Amino acid sequence: MDPMRPPLALGTLLALAALRLALHTLTNGQYGFHRDELAFLADARHLDWCFPAYPAFTPLVARLGLVLFGAAPAGVRLFAALAQCGVMLLSGMMARELGGGRRAQVLAAVAVSVSPVALMAGHLFQYVSFDLFWCVLLSWVALRLLLTGDPRWLAAAGVVAGLGLNTRYTMAWMTAGLLAGILASPARRLLWNRWLWAGAAAAIVLITPVLVWQWRHDWLALEFTRAMHARDVRIGRTDGFLWKQLFVPAHLFTAPLWLAGLWFYLRRGEGRAVRSLGWGFLATLALYALSQARDYYTAPLYPMLLAAGAVAAAGWRTCAWRAQWAALAVALITGWAMIVPAAPAGSRWFYKVVSLNGDLAEEVGWPEFVAQVAQVHRALPEAERGRAGLLASNYGEAGALGLYGPALGLPPVMGRTNSFWLRGYDPREPGTVIVTGMSAENAQRYFEACEWKATITNSLGVRNEESSDARYILVCRGPREPWAELWRRLRQWS
Secondary structure, X not given: OOOOOOOOOHHHHHHHHHHHHHXXXXXXXXOOOOHHHHHHHHHXXXXXXXXXXXXXXXXXXXXXXXXXXXXXXXXXXXXXXXXXXXXXXXXXHHHHHOOOOHHXXXXXXXXXXXXHHHHHHHHOXXXXXXXXXXXXXXXXXXXXXXXXXXXXXXXXXXXXXXHHHOOXXXXXXXXXXXXHHHHOOHHHXXXXXXXXXXXXXXXXXXXXXXXXXXXXXXXHHHHHHHHHHHHHHHOOOOOOOOHHHHOOOOOHHHHHHHHHHHHHHHXXXXXXXXXXXXXXXXXXXXXHHHOOOXXXXXXXXXHHHHHHHXXXXXXXXXXXXXXXXXXXXXXXXXXXXXXXXXXXXXXXXXXXXXXXXXXXXXXXXHHHHHHHHHHHHHOOOXXXXXXXXXXXXXXXXXXXXXXXXXXXXXXXXXXXXXXXXXXXXXXXXXXEEEEEOOOHHHHOOOEEEEXXXXXXXXXXXXXXXXXXXXXXXXXXXXXXXXXXXXXXXXXXXX
16 A cells, blocks of 8 residues: 555445445335436347447446346446446545545545435436446546556556547546646656557547447447537527536535546646646546537536535534535435435325436436236237337337337337437338327328327326327328338437
8 A cells, every 4th residue: 555645444434335326225125217318228129239329338238237137227326326326436446545534535425425416416317427437437446547647547548538538438528637737847848758559549440330230330429429519509409508516517516526536636736746636637627518518418527626625624614624524415415305216106295206306307207108008909909910110210119019018919029219229110011000299290290090099198197208208109000101111201319
């Protein structure tokens, strides 16, 4: 152990992580899967080297979850919760690297766990959960590189960046920002050696399957990303990027800590290599701002600031230290009350939460939706039922029908979005199709005749996309074009 570093409070950090894991496990099975999770689970059942919306790492982990736990939300989400426990541990380790003792390490671990993104990432199984872990791991590797001056850490950085790029492409922004920070400081001398090339080679090897897949599929990720970015800008999801940094990627109550951490790097780090991390944060933030990113994209940047801020806070006056801990306690209580599925289904607390948190509302009613579609399918004339198809307008519906439909005798689902569209249409080329999520007027652009058969509801009476915007179940007959041409026109990125 380096005598200049305080001991690692490993037992305490592991206890905090275990407590968080237990809380997530107890609450993550309260409702059902989120629409995004249903898409990942569908891709997990059709594994490939890449998908239009994301690389393969997250569906691969989802496949492991299905093998181990079946279609159990708490089981599949265990991996997302474990990733956030890893983020807590890494944050405490970064505080220790910067000279923080036990209480600074504990403060850093708790502070990173209260942000809205971190709480959601421990609850929902999405690439955000694993992207956050890889990016924080990269921050820790960069810190070790800067503090030890050992260029072999560059090889480790390349491996982590490669794994991150197999999870989410925004790892490229994180890597570019950290490199810019190092280049802007005297630490740039660490880059000019063979270990940089070893790290670059490792990242390239790890990302090559993704690049080959994209090349073979006409670079669908670029088309998908352009479409999603244009949509986000159009509907205002990228508005207020800078001021929302106070609320979304890091909790408002942790602002004193991460601002102190930024000051720690830029001023106290003057003459020290860790100053690079302050410049790296600012460079990455600027890259996201210039590219009109969404506010939560920067969440992986804040743990390294909070770790430094916790070290600085250890020297605060007692009243300031206690006030910070009181603020964190409030943030933890309100976060667990409003962001994770802690409220018992059907309670007054539950209805208040789902009215404020749209993501929790999207976890309600999927098995019921599939049962309603199955009822419409059973009501078809027997001669028609055997060749009828299913067409879902969004990936949540398609994912639910693919997950729960076979047990109810439903045919394979066709989905017009993302990976579902890429997998193609029903080879039987059905003349009768049960269509979900479209109005009759819209559906009749593709079929000769459409009849309304049911309206999607859920027993809890929760208003979400299925029970409000996409609430129709139709039976449509007579495709207006051959399926090959119809399928081309049906494609929709979402």
